[in-house]
Amino acid sequence: DVKVTQSSRYLVKRTGEKVFLECVQDMDHENMFWYRQDPGLGLRLIYFSYDVKMKEKGDIPEGYSVSREKKERFSLILESASTNQTSMYLCASRWAGGGETQYFGPGTRLLVL
Amino acid sequence: AxxxxxxxxxxxxxxxxTVTLSCTYDTSENNYYLFWYKQPPSRQMILVIRQEAYKQQNATENRFSVNFQKAAKSFSLKISxxxxxxxAMYFCASGPDYGQNFVFGPGTRLSVLP
Known part of the structure; x- marks a missing residue:
C-alpha cells in the first residue's frame, strides 16, 4: 500500500514564526503536491514538484516556499507565518502521467496565533 | 481557467x-480526467472513482458509479x-491528461443515517 506521511497532525505557531511541514512518501512517486484545504473552498494547490529539486507554483503560492532535495520528501515552508495561513494542509503524491491517482497524507492542521 | x-x-x-452527488466542471483541456475523492472524518482522503473524458462508458466501482455527461460537463456520483x-466529505476534481493543474470542488458533506 502507498503510504504518505506528514510530520505533524496538529501544529500551533505564533505570527512571524518560520514553519516547516514535511511530507514523505514511500512509493517512489515522481510527483508531489501541497494543498491547502479550507471549508467551502475545497483543496487549493500551493506548490507542485514533478521531480527532485523541481517545483512549480500552484494557485496560491504567496507566503509559501517548498523544498524537494530527495525524491521521497517534499517540504512546505511558511517563511513568516500569518493568521490567514491557519488551515489544513494536505500533501499528496502520484506517479507521473495523465490520470494517475493522487495519494494523500493525513493532513496537518495548523493554527497560527 | x-x-x-x-x-x-x-x-x-x-x-x-441510494444517493447522487452532483458535480459540474469547466475545462479548456482537450483530454482530461475526472475524479471523486472521499475524506472520512479525521481520516485520509482516498480515491473513490475515476473517469477518462474520452471514454463514453461510465465508470463503476462496486456500489459507486458515475453519470458522465461530457456535453453538459456534468459528473455526478451515485452511491447505491x-x-x-x-x-464523509466527497470532493469532485478534474485534472489534465498531462500536467498538474488539478482543480477540486468545494466538497459535499454526506451523512448516512442509521
Missing amino acids: QTVTQSQPEMSVQEAE DSQLGDT
Whole structure:
C-alpha cells in the first residue's frame, strides 16, 4: 500500500514564526503536491514538484516556499507565518502521467496565533 | 481557467438507500480526467472513482458509479446501498491528461443515517 506521511497532525505557531511541514512518501512517486484545504473552498494547490529539486507554483503560492532535495520528501515552508495561513494542509503524491491517482497524507492542521 | 462546482454543501441519506452527488466542471483541456475523492472524518482522503473524458462508458466501482455527461460537463456520483462507512466529505476534481493543474470542488458533506 502507498503510504504518505506528514510530520505533524496538529501544529500551533505564533505570527512571524518560520514553519516547516514535511511530507514523505514511500512509493517512489515522481510527483508531489501541497494543498491547502479550507471549508467551502475545497483543496487549493500551493506548490507542485514533478521531480527532485523541481517545483512549480500552484494557485496560491504567496507566503509559501517548498523544498524537494530527495525524491521521497517534499517540504512546505511558511517563511513568516500569518493568521490567514491557519488551515489544513494536505500533501499528496502520484506517479507521473495523465490520470494517475493522487495519494494523500493525513493532513496537518495548523493554527497560527 | 478550470473550475469545479458542487452545488450541494450537505446531503443525508438513509442506510441502504441510494444517493447522487452532483458535480459540474469547466475545462479548456482537450483530454482530461475526472475524479471523486472521499475524506472520512479525521481520516485520509482516498480515491473513490475515476473517469477518462474520452471514454463514453461510465465508470463503476462496486456500489459507486458515475453519470458522465461530457456535453453538459456534468459528473455526478451515485452511491447505491449506502453504508454508515460512506459518511464523509466527497470532493469532485478534474485534472489534465498531462500536467498538474488539478482543480477540486468545494466538497459535499454526506451523512448516512442509521
